[in-house]
Amino acid sequence: MNEALWALGRGTGVVALVLLTVTVVLGILTRSGRPAFGLPRFAVTLVHRNSALIGAVFVLIHVVTLLFDPYAQLNAVDFFVPFLGSYHPFWLGLGTVGLDLLIAILVTALLRRWIGQRVFRVVHWAAYALWPIALFHSFGTGTDAGAPLFILLAVACSAVVVGAVIWRTTTAFQLRNRTTPDRRIEPSRIAADQKTKELR
Amino acid sequence: MSTPTRSGKVLHIDWTRCDARGSCTELLPELLRSDPWGYPLPAGGGSDVAIPAHLAAAARDAVGLCPVLALRLS
Amino acid sequence: MTMVDAHVQGGHAITPPTGTARLLAADDPAHAAHLARFGALPGRRGADAVIAELERAGLAGRGGAAFPTWRKLAAAAQSGRSGVIIANGSEGEPLSAKDSTLLHRSPHLVLDGLLLVAAELGAAEAHLVTTSAQLAPIRRAMDQRADAGGIRLHETHDRFVAGEASAVVNGIERGRAIPRDHVVRLTASGLGRRPTLVLNVETLAHIALVLRFGADWFRSIGSSDDPGTRLFTVVRGGERAVVEAAGGTLLSAVLRAGGADPARVRAVLVGGFHGAWVTGDAIDAPMSPAGLAPFGASPGAGILMVLPRGECGLARTAQITAYLAEQSAGQCGPCANGLPEIAEAMGRVGRRDRNSSLPRQLRELTALVTGRGACHHPDGTARMVLSALDAFDHDLRAHARGLCQEAAA
Known part of the structure; x- marks a missing residue:
């Protein structure tokens, strides 16, 4: 039973990492406003949203199983307050930080219509912190960190995210170039000078 | 040919938010075209589109999937 | 059908202005001259009576959109909540000088209008928005009277779109006078989500006169579709002249009053930069909505920019x-x-x-x-x-x- 919990905890963690990777990459694609992989733009947004929600479900299973796992020795406080655990406190703490960020990003995304676009966007930027934290957490605590297959997977995930971020920061990212005219036009050149003469 | 029944709903475009992301023009091609700059162009122009009943669900999707919250259904 | 002939004020009989000089009828901008010419503020009569009087007067907004003023007031009163009144003297249109001239020449009529509307509608706040050059004269006028202390004065931004009603609200609220999207009318939800009435300063000055001298007096001059007087800015080369003329006055007559020779006019841009061109052969068109409709023009904010002959x-x-x-x-x-x-x-x-x-x-x-x-x-x-x-x-x-x-x- 304990072995099963341990395996489930590890497995869901790896799947969650993959899903969050997909979410981040699709999020960057959505921001670019381009269709991709044969999907129209609204579908990219839809898959971004759904992979995030499914990823969150896997994260939930991941933490709940490890709560009951005798090896990990987690307690409820470790869910929300980082770096207190007895088992690899730093690496586990990263997981806690990631979970807190994930909750914040999810809640603000779901309540976007009510809290407003500005708050949503600011919090959503935390995704760029969440993803590397999740990756380091999986390396530090993960029992499978040394397994060649996991390394391959982690390298592949890193490659797509880093690639997407680099593309995001290059000028090719924006399809539309919205340049404001640099010449200032003085109305006085049209209306001549602004002298007011009152007549009555 | 029957005229489509109205849903009574009107889709409003907030141009101050719209960023030409193009989701709505994909979801409602019957009602919105894309202008030369990528912004949604209602068939009759303007900022408000009356939604026929059979497109009410697509309109709701367009509102929900607009990445910049530029659409409102009322 | 009785016209108000005289108002007794402190022993002096006040006769309503008879000519086309109404808004600019006082001798000087001081409060004393204002009281001597127009008399004290009229007593309260209730929002419904005010709205009915403005409807009979047929006063339309002077900011450009020409929306019936009574309708705006009725919409704001209908919300039932205590709202905000904003006097809009932003004058974002760079050709226009009529609002600044009015605020310099007759600040007390504008203040009267603002205070009257605020009191009758039970508004919680009264604001006045204007350009930097008008702040000092308005502040001086406010200091000359005891009842204007509650008016909050704001400086607008020097931008074409800053005068648009939602931009004015944005300017007060967030310091950025740019328009915002509003599916709900400002009269239902504007400044701080309260019912907000944005009225042009000239409109407010007319309200102050209508509530003193009555709708019949207001309509005694001007055309049936553009009753009363309005302020025009005649722009000619480097000079701008502000003219008060009756609604429906011929374009040529307004130009002449503004110092332009109609015979040497190639065309006139009526209504300012958002207006429409009227060519010299139509120079005798009446400056009323009906008279200008054939040209796609309207009196708007009263701007007449002259294109002289010989210019393209x-x-x-x-x-x-x-x-x-x-x-x-x-x-x-x-x-x-x-x-x-x-x-x-x-x-x-x-x-x-x-x-x-x-x-x-x-x-x-x-x-x-x-x-x-x-x-x-x-x-x-x-x-x-x-x-x-x-x-x-x-x-x-x-x-x-x-x-x-x-x-x-």
């Missing part, structure tokens, strides 16, 4: 369009992208580019931007450009051949 209307339109494109707040995609393209095409027309498809391009582009913005900046720009294509039809054909009839250089 298309070149002038190109200049104005470039300015308007530059004045876009850049918030709305169709305006931010479309206006520069319109300005580019109009510029080529002005420079006698021989590309014969330019007028068609302009008609397509203007149709594309119209109605697609948070404010009417794209609509007004499109209207002005289209009116130029119609008014300067002959020149348009000459320009396509690389010639210009008017500016024979």
